Amino acid sequence: MPKSIATRRLINKVFIVCSTLAFLVALVPLLSILYETLYKGFDALNFDFFTQMTPPIGGPGGGIINAIQGSLIMVAIASLIGIPIGLFAGAYLYEYPGRVANNCRLIAEVLTGVPSIVTGIVVYVVIVATFHSFSAFAGGIALSFMMIPIVAISTHESLKLVPNSIKEGGLALGVSRPKTLLYILVSTAKSGIVTGIALSVARIMGETAPLLFTALGNQFMMNSIFGPAESMTVLIYEYGTAPYQSAHVFAWGAALILLLLVLGLNIVVRIASRLKPVTPI
Amino acid sequence: MTSSSIAGWQPTASVTIVGAGATFPQPLIQKWTVTYNQLYPQVTISYSGIGSGGGIQQITAKVVDFGASDAPLSNTQWAAAPGLVFFPETLGGVAVTYNLAAYGIPSTTVLHFTSSVIAQIYMGTILKWNDPQLVALNPNVTLPDAHITAVHRSDGSGTTFAFTNFLSVTDPNWAAQVGYATSVTWPVDTAPGAAGVGGKGNPGVAGAVANTNGAIGYVDLIYALSNNLGVGAVENAAGNFVQPNLQTILYAAQNATGTPNPKDLRLHIVNAAGPQSYPISTYTYILTYQDMSNDPNISLPMAQAMAHFFWWAVHDGQQYAPGLYYVPLPANVVSADEQLLLTLNYQGTPLLSSS
Amino acid sequence: MQTQLEKNRARQRARHPDFLRTALIVLVFALPIIGILYLYSLINGSLDSIQAFGFGFLVSSKWIPNPPNGGPPILGALPAIYGSVVTTTIALLFAIPISLGIALFQSDLAPRKLRLPSIFLVELLAAVPSVVYGLWGILFLVPFMSNSVDPWLLGSLGFLPIFSGYANGLGMLTAGVILAIMIIPYGSAVMREVVTAVPRAQREACIALGGTRWETMRMAVIPYASTGIIAAVVLAMGRAIGETMAVTMVIGNVARITPSLFLPAETIPSVIANEFTEVAGNGIYLAALFELGLILFAVAFIMNLIGRLLITRLAFHGKVASDA
Numbered sequence: 001m002p003k004s005i006a007t008r009r010l011i012n013k014v015f016i017v018c019s020t021l022a023f024l025v026a027l028v029p030l031l032s033i034l035y036e037t038l039y040k041g042f043d044a045l046n047f048d049f050f051t052q053m054t055p056p057i058g059g060p061g062g063g064i065i066n067a068i069q070g071s072l073i074m075v076a077i078a079s080l081i082g083i084p085i086g087l088f089a090g091a092y093l094y095e096y097p098g099r100v101a102n103n104c105r106l107i108a109e110v111l112t113g114v115p116s117i118v119t120g121i122v123v124y125v126v127i128v129a130t131f132h133s134f135s136a137f138a139g140g141i142a143l144s145f146m147m148i149p150i151v152a153i154s155t156h157e158s159l160k161l162v163p164n165s166i167k168e169g170g171l172a173l174g175v176s177r178p179k180t181l182l183y184i185l186v187s188t189a190k191s192g193i194v195t196g197i198a199l200s201v202a203r204i205m206g207e208t209a210p211l212l213f214t215a216l217g218n219q220f221m222m223n224s225i226f227g228p229a230e231s232m233t234v235l236i237y238e239y240g241t242a243p244y245q246s247a248h249v250f251a252w253g254a255a256l257i258l259l260l261l262v263l264g265l266n267i268v269v270r271i272a273s274r275l276k277p278v279t280p281i
Numbered sequence: 282m283t284s285s286s287i288a289g290w291q292p293t294a295s296v297t298i299v300g301a302g303a304t305f306p307q308p309l310i311q312k313w314t315v316t317y318n319q320l321y322p323q324v325t326i327s328y329s330g331i332g333s334g335g336g337i338q339q340i341t342a343k344v345v346d347f348g349a350s351d352a353p354l355s356n357t358q359w360a361a362a363p364g365l366v367f368f369p370e371t372l373g374g375v376a377v378t379y380n381l382a383a384y385g386i387p388s389t390t391v392l393h394f395t396s397s398v399i400a401q402i403y404m405g406t407i408l409k410w411n412d413p414q415l416v417a418l419n420p421n422v423t424l425p426d427a428h429i430t431a432v433h434r435s436d437g438s439g440t441t442f443a444f445t446n447f448l449s450v451t452d453p454n455w456a457a458q459v460g461y462a463t464s465v466t467w468p469v470d471t472a473p474g475a476a477g478v479g480g481k482g483n484p485g486v487a488g489a490v491a492n493t494n495g496a497i498g499y500v501d502l503i504y505a506l507s508n509n510l511g512v513g514a515v516e517n518a519a520g521n522f523v524q525p526n527l528q529t530i531l532y533a534a535q536n537a538t539g540t541p542n543p544k545d546l547r548l549h550i551v552n553a554a555g556p557q558s559y560p561i562s563t564y565t566y567i568l569t570y571q572d573m574s575n576d577p578n579i580s581l582p583m584a585q586a587m588a589h590f591f592w593w594a595v596h597d598g599q600q601y602a603p604g605l606y607y608v609p610l611p612a613n614v615v616s617a618d619e620q621l622l623l624t625l626n627y628q629g630t631p632l633l634s635s636s
Numbered sequence: 637m638q639t640q641l642e643k644n645r646a647r648q649r650a651r652h653p654d655f656l657r658t659a660l661i662v663l664v665f666a667l668p669i670i671g672i673l674y675l676y677s678l679i680n681g682s683l684d685s686i687q688a689f690g691f692g693f694l695v696s697s698k699w700i701p702n703p704p705n706g707g708p709p710i711l712g713a714l715p716a717i718y719g720s721v722v723t724t725t726i727a728l729l730f731a732i733p734i735s736l737g738i739a740l741f742q743s744d745l746a747p748r749k750l751r752l753p754s755i756f757l758v759e760l761l762a763a764v765p766s767v768v769y770g771l772w773g774i775l776f777l778v779p780f781m782s783n784s785v786d787p788w789l790l791g792s793l794g795f796l797p798i799f800s801g802y803a804n805g806l807g808m809l810t811a812g813v814i815l816a817i818m819i820i821p822y823g824s825a826v827m828r829e830v831v832t833a834v835p836r837a838q839r840e841a842c843i844a845l846g847g848t849r850w851e852t853m854r855m856a857v858i859p860y861a862s863t864g865i866i867a868a869v870v871l872a873m874g875r876a877i878g879e880t881m882a883v884t885m886v887i888g889n890v891a892r893i894t895p896s897l898f899l900p901a902e903t904i905p906s907v908i909a910n911e912f913t914e915v916a917g918n919g920i921y922l923a924a925l926f927e928l929g930l931i932l933f934a935v936a937f938i939m940n941l942i943g944r945l946l947i948t949r950l951a952f953h954g955k956v957a958s959d960a
Contacts, residue, residue: 012848019745022737023754026824029817030761033772040775056311057304057330057484058507085666092660100661107667113940114674115878117905118929121912122677132343132578134299145670152667178656206765209880209905213912216301217329219311220318227297228327233767233881240771241885242484243491243508248775255768266763270756301913334914428802435889437701437914460704463914470890478806478900479889481910492778493804 037256044253053220054230058244064254066221070136070229074215075205077140077225078147082204083197085144086151090193091186093152094159095177105156111149117209119145124213136222136229139215143204150203154196158189195273202265206258208233232258287633290589291321294582298326298590302336302349303439304483305501306371306565308605310349313598317590324586330482334437334463340365340568343576347587348568351439352463353547366571366625368546368618369564370594371607372534374525375443377513377561378487378505381410383494384425388511391524393418395516396451396560402497403431403448404458405472410495425495428476432489432498435479437463443563444499447551451518451560499561502526503606517560518552529559530608541617543624548614564614567591574628581627588625588632595619678933681926684919685711693927699891701911701921711924713931715891719808719901723883724876726812726897727819732869734816735823740853742824743831744839755828762821770885773814778805778886781813786898803898806888812897814886815876823872826943830864830950831857867946874939878932880905904932 003011048063055062089108093101123142128134162185170180186193208231216228217238232254239251300310307330314326331339333350340348341362354367377394386392398414401407407414410424434441445461459465469477478493480486487504490496502525505512514522523529537553552560569591570576573584595618599609610618625632685693689711696712703710742754782805793799803809834857842856858865888900889910902910908925915922 008848008851012850015850015853016745019737019741022734023741023746023758025734026738026758026761026817026820029772030757030764032776033764033768036772036776037768056315057307058503059308059312085663088660088663089667092657092664095660096657100664104664104667107671109944110937110940111667111670111674113874113878113936115880115905115932115936117878117880117908118674118678118933118936121681121908121926121929122674124912125677125681126673128344129342132576134301134344148666148670152664177654202763206763206767208765208767209909212909216299216331217327219314219327219329220325223295223297223325228299228329233765236767236771237881237885238482238484240767240774241481241488243487243504243510244484247484251771252775255771258765259768262763262765263760266760270759331913336914338914430804435910437911456704458704460702462702462704464701464911465704466698466700466891470892474801476802476804476899477890477892478804479902479910481889489806492774493782493806496804 034259037252037259040249041252041254041256044249045256049250049253054235054250056219057242058247060246062250064230064232064235064250066218067230067232067235067254068257069221070139070215070218070231071205071233073222073225074136074139074143074211074229074231075201077137078143078204079197079201081140082144082147082151082200086148086197086200087155087193089148089152090155090159093156094185105153108149108152111145112153114146115209116146116207117212120210120213123210128214131226133226134214134216134228136215136225136227139211139229139231140225142210142214143207146207146210147200147204150200151197154200155189155193158192158196159185161192162188191273195269198265198269202262202269205265206233206262208237212237287589287592290585292323292582292586292589295323296325296580296583296586298324298346298583298587300326300328300347300349300567301331301339301345302328302568303333303351303565304330305333305351305373305375305438305440305563306349306607307483308503309371309598309602309607312601312605313590313594316598316601317593320593321586324590326586326590330484332434332436332463332482333439333442336568337463338437340570343578346569346576346579346583349565350568351563351565352442353549353566354568364570364572364575365568366621367566367568368591368595368621369548369610369614370567370591370618371599371602371610372530372550372562372564373607374502374530374533374559375440375447375499375561375563376502376505376525377497377515378490378500379497379511379513380490380494381425381427381511384410384427386422386425386511388509390422390511392422392511392513393516393522394513396448396455399515400448400452400455402429403433403467403469403477404455405431405469405475405477408474427495430489430493430496431467431469431475431477432480432486432493432496433467433469433477434464434481434486436481438482439463439563439565440483440499440501441465443551443561446549447561450552501606502530506606515560517558518554519556519558521556523557523559525559525561527603527606527608529557530562531611533558533560533562534564534608534611534614538611538614541614543617543620546614546617546621567594569625571624572626572628573632584625584627585632588622591625592619592622592633595622674933678926678930682923682930685923685927688920689924693924694931697891697893709921709924711921713904713924713928715893716902716904716907716928717931718893719887719906720877720903722808722897722901723811723815723887723903724873726809727815727876728869728873730813730816731819731823731872735820735827735868735872736865738820738824739827739831740857742828744849744853744857758821758824761817762825766818766879766881767885769814769818769882773810773882773886777814778810781805781810790898797895798897801894801896801898806886806900807898808887808901809897811883811887811901811903814882815879818879818882819872819876822875823868826868826871826947827861827865830861830868830947833864833950834860861950863946863950867943867950870939870946871943874936874943877903877939878905878936880909884909904928908932
């Protein structure tokens with residue numbers, strides 16, 4: 001028996017309400033996290049927080065400067081390794097399509113799905129156990145393992161978006177293939193490529209599991225990348241599960257800084273890429 | 282031989298040393314490394330708490346420069362790390378801690394436990410706080426009709442070793458079913474109607490107890506005291522209910538340490554005799570290679586700094602122990618430690634000169 | 637015999653060797669090298685355990701690293717696998733309908749001006765680091781669940797085995813909820829892409845026949861995009877299984893197989909995170925953890941592969957259909 005129009009309209013309204021509700025429901029945890037982190041992390045922020053090193057466990061005072069240093073340096077190591085390799089790998093995927101490229105692209109996509117804890121234990125065996133040392137270097141390598149496939153895929157996709165006419169125009173004018181690639185294509189796809197890189201940096205900045213068994217932790221500032229390093233993410237993990245109220249405050253403070261950096265990067269990138277769309281000549 | 286003859290030493294180069302292991306002594310060791318760095322700014326020693334199991338594993342694999350463990354090395358573990366030696370750097374008590382604040386029982390109320398009752402809780406046969414056995418032991422307290430959440434370690438732990446050692450020695454049922462080790466299979470995890478929770482490190486266990494109403498756990502004393510958690514009185518070998526504190530842990534050490542042998546400084550003081558001895562007391566050990574060149578990552582300046590740090594720790598460092606609820610080493614243990622530390626060498630050359 | 641054209645080309649190639657290709661191909665090989673490194677380390681590391689336990693490892697529920705009688709460790713992956721499966725299932729139960737609702741909202745229902753901001757906001761959910769989810773989980777969500785949600789569930793649905801026992805907040809239910817929140821952005825992003833890709837013609841046809849928006853969705857859009865929606869579910873599943881930090885902080889870390897969702901349990905990543913640094917010189921114990929890592933890698937790999945194959949199939953079909 002066919003439904004009446006009134007019933008159908010009612011079902012339709014219910015659907016629209018449910019769908020909108022779904023969206024709002026998803027926003028609730030986001031807003032809660034932002035609120036809790038801001039509210040509880042703000043208390044932690046003072047001059048000492050940014051200048052002192054982590055105190056002995058449970059101890060009073062101190063700050064997280066060693067964690068900030070460790071995170072920044074390991075992200076820098078990962079970026080120094082991951083960005084060039086990822087960029088050029090992505091360029092290869094674009095410039096020389098074929099069996100090698102297809103297989104490598106598939107491998108890259110699979111690698112982006114590898115759980116980060118697996119990355120951690122593999123890098124422990126490959127680097128930490130081999131060189132007999134926990135190190136920021138090992139942590140950086142673990143992060144770069146995650147970064148390379150992401151950057152490669154996003155570079156490939158950004159280059160694909162460049163209209164063929166630009167590439168053909170360059171080649172028609174007699175510009176050699178490498179120069180076409182470097183000067184014309186990459187600069188046209190610049191904003192997409194930079195977006196991809198920035199998002200991958202934001203992603204690895206927030207990673208914890210790969211650092212647990214590679215960088216260990218450090219009570220002091222590190223003076224060598226071949227020694228262990230504290231990081232903001234591992235600090236949040238340890239201090240969040242500790243009983244001390246002072247530790248919880250530090251954890252929220254570190255989470256606030258991390259959120260500001262990561263979300264800030266995401267927001268800046270989104271806004272910037274909308275202001276400068278990829279336009280053909 | 283006093284520490285003053287070595288006090289004139291100055292480091293020859295800037296060195297960074299990495300240690301890792303037990304969370305039991307972590308507050309004290311980290312206090313030492315920070316203080317030592319203030320005394321000798323060229324020596325940076327960083328200690329990370331990854332559990333006694335981790336300490337043993339990482340020093341055996343020569344990934345860290347020294348390890349720390351409350352669990353004494355087993356013969357098998359010692360055989361797997363030729364050249365490794367160890368010495369106790371401090372001792373403390375494993376507190377049976379609980380959180381009943383939500384039920385009107387503040388942390389200042391001292392509950393009484395026998396090893397049998399503790400064993401039954403962790404075997405999942407005592408399920409609620411108002412179980413008749415617990416009520417009988419604590420007639421002056423109104424225990425609530427609430428489930429007991431038994432918190433234990435999820436990682437390899439010397440604190441677990443001491444705790445389960447105590448239960449094994451005093452409760453034959455526990456010894457047969459569970460035994461003692463750095464990591465055991467807790468029957469409470471799978472017993473019907475019971476709930477066990479695993480926490481990582483002493484901080485993780487203390488955190489879980491602090492966050493869970495009706496939880497019980499076992500942690501080094503300072504983790505319970507500085508977080509306002511209840512500390513139970515445990516029945517010792519003499520039949521008295523004793524809370525852990527500097528005095529009762531010291532009694533245990535005095536009664537059970539015996540004559541320490543520098544060649545094998547494994548000391549068992551669990552369930553010590555003596556009317557006021559705290560039964561779950563334990564020494565905790567630093568693990569290092571006798572010939573430090575065994576570890577290719579350790580240079581001569583590093584080895585010298587490490588040896589002097591260890592010497593400082595068992596002498597001057599002991600003054601920081603009571604403030605953190607660890608007991609200063611008894612004199613005979615310090616002497617034995619000294620004898621061991623004097624054998625530390627680098628390719629044969631002793632690191633601590635007796636001049 | 638080579639033609640003149642081919643000979644010219646070969647001469648040109650010899651005169652201008654493609655340095656670019658050589659340079660780039662070296663770097664792209666970083667990808668398979670990393671892949672091989674993963675596979676080799678995981679398989680090599682698991683050998684001792686595979687030899688000792690065989691297939692029984694996957695179905696044994698005993699996890700005894702130090703048997704009381706001093707024998708070799710007896711280890712089984714079932715509690716970890718069980719916890720992973722249950723928490724992922726809970727997460728999917730929550731996340732799939734919500735993701736679909738969000739996808740439909742973003743693609744069809746939202747007013748034009750709200751569309752991009754709504755996409756952006758949900759993407760922010762994906763940008764929050766896992767450990768921050770864990771911190772929020774352990775210090776906010778766990779007390780919330782244990783004080784408000786669990787007692788209500790116990791009271792009203794406590795007769796069901798999945799809601800039996802008692803709740804202290806740390807357990808599979810809380811872990812499942814956090815996982816759901818974390819995979820919603822991934823699920824909804826893929827679903828939105830496939831729903832948006834459904835040709836306008838399909839929608840317009842349904843509307844022309846007098847359908848409401850709901851009926852358009854139900855009869856034209858969703859069936860057309862069903863392969864893609866399944867792909868989104870599979871990809872979200874792959875992400876959920878590999879999630880480590882947030883789950884480890886709220887699941888209670890106990891090797892237990894129990895129907896009750898309130899009780900603490902463990903997942904494969906949480907076991908590795910808790911026990912890896914301390915596998916004290918014990919060959920088989922370390923190998924067992926590596927074997928768990930291998931299982932995790934394999935499952936995530938398969939999910940990823942299936943998801944992407946489904947999407948590729950969808951793109952192919954989509955092209956064919958829109959050409960028609």
